Amino acid sequence: MATQLLFIGTTELMLIAGIALLLFGGKKLPEMMRGMGRGISEFKKGAREATEPFEEVKNGIEEAKKDIDEVVKG
Numbered sequence: 001m002a003t004q005l006l007f008i009g010t011t012e013l014m015l016i017a018g019i020a021l022l023l024f025g026g027k028k029l030p031e032m033m034r035g036m037g038r039g040i041s042e043f044k045k046g047a048r049e050a051t052e053p054f055e056e057v058k059n060g061i062e063e064a065k066k067d068i069d070e071v072v073k074g
Contacts, residue, residue, distance in 0.1 A: 021029060
């Protein structure tokens with residue numbers, strides 16, 4: 001159900017844009033979109049920084065597994 005919200009058609013997008021334009025006006029809308037873009041960018045940056053330690057651990061485990069496999073084979 002939640003994934004259906006991501007599939008917005010062109011008509012729906014135009015309707016949302018028109019309503020936003022009427023509500024906020026032509027001068028305020030670009031400023032709001034810019035702020036939203038910055039917020040999304042910061043969120044992605046934070047998410048990436050939060051996953052980096054886990055990626056490092058994962059890479060360390062994979063390297064250790066390769067080393068163990070080489071010792072067992074060799």
